[in-house]
Amino acid sequence: MKQAFTLILFLASLQLSAQIELKIIDNNSNLPLENVRVKSQGSPILSTDSNGIVSIPKDETIKFSFALEGYESFETTFGPGKHEVRLSPISINLAAVTVSAFESERPILEQSASISLVSEKDFSRFNETSIVNSFNTKPGIRIEERAPASYRISIRGSSLRAPFGVRNVKVYWNEVPFTSPDGTTALNLLDLTNIRTAEVIKGPSGSIYGAGNGGVVNLKSQANPNGGRISTDFMTGSFGLKRFRLGISQQVGAGGFEASYVTQKSDGYREQSAMDRKVFQLGSYFPVSEKQEIRTQLLISDLNYQIPGALNADQLAEDPTQARPGSVAQNSSIAQQSVFASMAQLYKISNRAKNNTVLYLNTNDFENPFNLDYKKELGFGYGGRSTFTIDSKLGGKDLRIIAGGEFQTSFTEATNFGNRGGVADTIRFADKLRATQGFLFQQAEWQGSEKLLMTVGLSENFSSFEIDRQIDATGGPLGVQTRTFDPIVVPRFAFNYQLNQYSSLFSSLSSGFSPPTIDEVRTNEGSLNLDLEAEKGINTELGYRLGKERLNIEATTFYFQLKQTITTYTNEQGVVLFRNAGATDQKGIEVAIDYAILQNNTGFFSDLKVGTAFTGHYFKFKDYQKQDNDYSGNDLTGVAPNTVVSRIDLRTAPGIYLNFTHQFTDKMPLNDANTVYQDSYNLVNLRFGWVKWIGKAWEIEAFGGVDNLLDESYSLGNDLNPFGGRYYQPAPTRNWYGGIKVGFNY
Structure with missing residues (x-):
C-alpha cells in the first residue's frame, strides 16, 4: 500500500512538472509585464499576472505568440520548464530592425545600401486605401496617383519615363517577381491588405535584382x-x-x-x-x-x-x-x-x-x-x-x-x-x-x-x-x-x-x-x-x-x-x-x-x-x-x-x-x-x-x-x-x- 501511494505521488509530481512556465519582462527595464496576451495551439488565450508569469500545462514543445499594446509582437517555441521572454517596446531603433535586402538577412545597421522600411504602422497612419501616403513619408521615394488606383513610383527620379504605370523599378511580392518581364508592374492590383511591410532599396540594384535603375x-x-x-x-x-x-x-x-x-x-x-x-x-x-x-x-x-x-x-x-x-x-x-x-x-x-x-x-x-x-x-x-x-x-x-x-x-x-x-x-x-x-x-x-x-x-x-x-x-x-x-x-x-x-x-x-x-x-x-x-x-x-x-x-x-x-x-x-x-x-x-x-x-x-x-x-x-x-x-x-x-x-x-x-x-x-x-x-x-x-x-x-x-x-x-x-x-x-x-x- 505504501509503495502504491509513493508511486501515485511520483506520477502526480511528473504531471505537475509537465508544464511550461513563462515569465515575460520588459527588454529594457527588466520589469515584469502584466496582461500580456499569450496564445498557443490547443490552449485558450491567457494573460500574465502581476509578476509577468503565465503557466501552460503542456508536456511538449509548442509555438507561442505574445502581444501587448506598445510592444513588438513576438513568436517563438518553448518546451516544458521555466523560460524568460523579453518583449521590446515598439521603437524606432534601427539596431533592432532586420531586413532581407540583397538576399542578406541582416540588421539594417549592417546593410551596405540605402534602404527604407515601410511598416504596418506607417500604413495605419493614413486612410489605408492606397500605398501613396505611407511611402511618401520616406526620403527619396515618391508615389504619385494621377487618379484613384493609377500609380506611378519615382525612386530618385526614376518615373521620368513613366507617363502612367510603374516602370524602371523592380517589385517583388513575397520574394516572387511581381514585375512583368516587359518591365512594367501592375501594382494597383494589390490592396494594402496584401502588404504587411515593404523594403525599398534606392538606386540601381542590378547585381542581385536585374533591370531597373530606380531601385527595388x-x-x-x-x-x-x-x-x-x-x-x-x-x-x-x-x-x-x-x-x-x-x-x-x-x-x-x-x-x-x-x-x-x-x-x-x-x-x-x-x-x-x-x-x-x-x-x-x-x-x-x-x-x-x-x-x-x-x-x-x-x-x-x-x-x-x-x-x-x-x-x-x-x-x-x-x-x-x-x-x-x-x-x-x-x-x-x-x-x-x-x-x-x-x-x-x-x-x-x-x-x-x-x-x-x-x-x-x-x-x-x-x-x-x-x-x-x-x-x-x-x-x-x-x-x-x-x-x-x-x-x-x-x-x-x-x-x-x-x-x-x-x-x-x-x-x-x-x-x-x-x-x-x-x-x-x-x-x-x-x-x-x-x-x-x-x-x-x-x-x-x-x-x-x-x-x-x-x-x-x-x-x-x-x-x-x-x-x-x-x-x-x-x-x-x-x-x-x-x-x-x-x-x-x-x-x-x-x-x-x-x-x-x-x-x-x-x-x-x-x-x-x-x-x-x-x-x-x-x-x-x-x-x-x-x-x-x-x-x-x-x-x-x-x-x-x-x-x-x-x-x-x-x-x-x-x-x-x-x-x-x-x-x-x-x-x-x-x-x-x-x-x-x-x-x-x-x-x-x-x-x-x-x-x-x-x-x-x-x-x-x-x-x-x-x-x-x-x-x-x-x-x-x-x-x-x-x-x-x-x-x-x-x-x-x-x-x-x-x-x-x-x-x-x-x-x-x-x-x-x-x-x-x-x-x-x-x-x-x-x-x-x-x-x-x-x-x-x-x-x-x-x-x-x-x-x-x-x-x-x-x-x-x-x-x-x-x-x-x-x-x-x-x-x-x-x-x-x-x-x-x-x-x-x-x-x-x-x-x-x-x-x-x-x-x-x-
Whole structure:
C-alpha cells in the first residue's frame, strides 16, 4: 500500500512538472509585464499576472505568440520548464530592425545600401486605401496617383519615363517577381491588405535584382499563423468612398493559412475618376520537415478605374473637377482582371547551406478604352527565382556566398481598335507579343574584421522582346520583329563599417541598366520604335546610420550618372512617345530623423514620437539636344528639388491616438525646357482614433481622419511634356474618412 501511494505521488509530481512556465519582462527595464496576451495551439488565450508569469500545462514543445499594446509582437517555441521572454517596446531603433535586402538577412545597421522600411504602422497612419501616403513619408521615394488606383513610383527620379504605370523599378511580392518581364508592374492590383511591410532599396540594384535603375521594392504579406483570428474592417469617406475587408487566419498543425477579401469603391474627386477593386488572397505555410518548408500564394484581382485625363491651365482654373474633353464620351478607363499564383520552397541543405526557390504563373485580361483608341490585351506569363546561400570561412573570417538566377517570360495578344463612344470599333492593328528576361547573380559577403563587412556582387543579364504584327489597317508591314539586347554585366562593390554598437557607415559603387518596355516601343498609334536604347548608369553612395533606443538617424548622399536617358513627349494626336535624351547628372542627399520623446510612459500620454525626412534631389540634363533646342543644364523634368515630411505620433494609456503628417513639396519643372512648373505645396494629413483589447480575444478600433487639411490645390502626378499644355491632374481637395476594425482571436 505504501509503495502504491509513493508511486501515485511520483506520477502526480511528473504531471505537475509537465508544464511550461513563462515569465515575460520588459527588454529594457527588466520589469515584469502584466496582461500580456499569450496564445498557443490547443490552449485558450491567457494573460500574465502581476509578476509577468503565465503557466501552460503542456508536456511538449509548442509555438507561442505574445502581444501587448506598445510592444513588438513576438513568436517563438518553448518546451516544458521555466523560460524568460523579453518583449521590446515598439521603437524606432534601427539596431533592432532586420531586413532581407540583397538576399542578406541582416540588421539594417549592417546593410551596405540605402534602404527604407515601410511598416504596418506607417500604413495605419493614413486612410489605408492606397500605398501613396505611407511611402511618401520616406526620403527619396515618391508615389504619385494621377487618379484613384493609377500609380506611378519615382525612386530618385526614376518615373521620368513613366507617363502612367510603374516602370524602371523592380517589385517583388513575397520574394516572387511581381514585375512583368516587359518591365512594367501592375501594382494597383494589390490592396494594402496584401502588404504587411515593404523594403525599398534606392538606386540601381542590378547585381542581385536585374533591370531597373530606380531601385527595388520588396513587398511582404506572409506570416506564420498561430491559433486563429477572424477580422473585419469597414470604412467610408468623401467622394463616395466605401471599403470593406474580411480576413481569417488559422493555424493547421505546424503550419496554417490566411485568407482575405477586400472590396473598395469610390466615385472620385473628378469627373470620370470612379474606382472599383475586388481582391482575394489566399496564402499557406507548411513546414514539411525540419529541413523543408512550403509556402503558396493565390491572388485574384478585379480592378476597374476611370481615367479623367490631364487639363491645361485654363481648364484647371475653370473647374479642376472636370475631365479632359472627350474622356467621358469615350469612357476613358481601365478594366483589368488578373490571377497570380506562386509556390516557394525553402530547403536547408545543411547547417551552412540553404536554397530558396519560388515559381509563379499569372494571367491578365486588360481592356483600355481611351480618348484616341481602344486597347485589349489577353496574356499569361510564368517565371521563377532560385537562390543558394552558403556560410563559410575565408582567412578565419565569416564568408557568405549567395548565387542564383531568375527567369521570366510572358505572352500577350494585343489588339488596338478605334473608339466609338466607348465601344471598340474596327481593328487598327494587332500583335502577338513575347517578352523574356533573365539573369544569373553571384554575391560574396566577407566579414573582414569585427567591424568591417565587404560585399562584391555581379549579375549577367539578358532580355528580348518579339512583336509579331498580325493586322495593320494602314497597310504597314506584317510579320515578326525582334529586339534582343546585348548581355549586360552589372557589378556592385559595397562595405559597411560599424563605428560602435549604435552606428555605422556604408558605401557602395554600383551600376544599373533598364531596357525599354514593350509599351515604350509599341505605341498606341501603331509605330514601332525599335531603335530605343536601354538606359545605363553608375551610382556612388555614402551613408551614415545611428540607431539608439529613442533616436534614429540615417543620412545618405549619392551621385548617379545616367546615359541614354529615356524621356517622354506627346504628339499632336495626344499619343505619348519616347526618346533617348543623352545623359543626366543626378546628385542628392536624403536624411531621416526619428525621436521618441515618450516611450511606454506610465502616465496618460504613453508614447510621443516625432520624425522628419528631407529629400534633396538636384538632377540636371547633362547632354540633351532636341532638334534646335539645347536643354543641357536644365533641371530634370518632374523632379522636385526639395521635399520635407514631418510627423507627430501620439498614443495615450486609454488607447486614444493621433497621427499628424505635414509634407512640403518644392516646385518642379513639367517640361524639358523648364518653362512650366508646378507650384510648391503643403499637404497636411491627420488621423485619430481609439484602439483597445476587450478581454483576451476581442480587439476593436474606431478611427477617422482628414486628408489635405489645408485644402491645397495641387497635382499628385503631372503629365510631362504634353501636347496642348495638358500638364495637370488635380488631386482631391480637403476630404474625410472614418471606420471601424474588429478582430476576434481564438
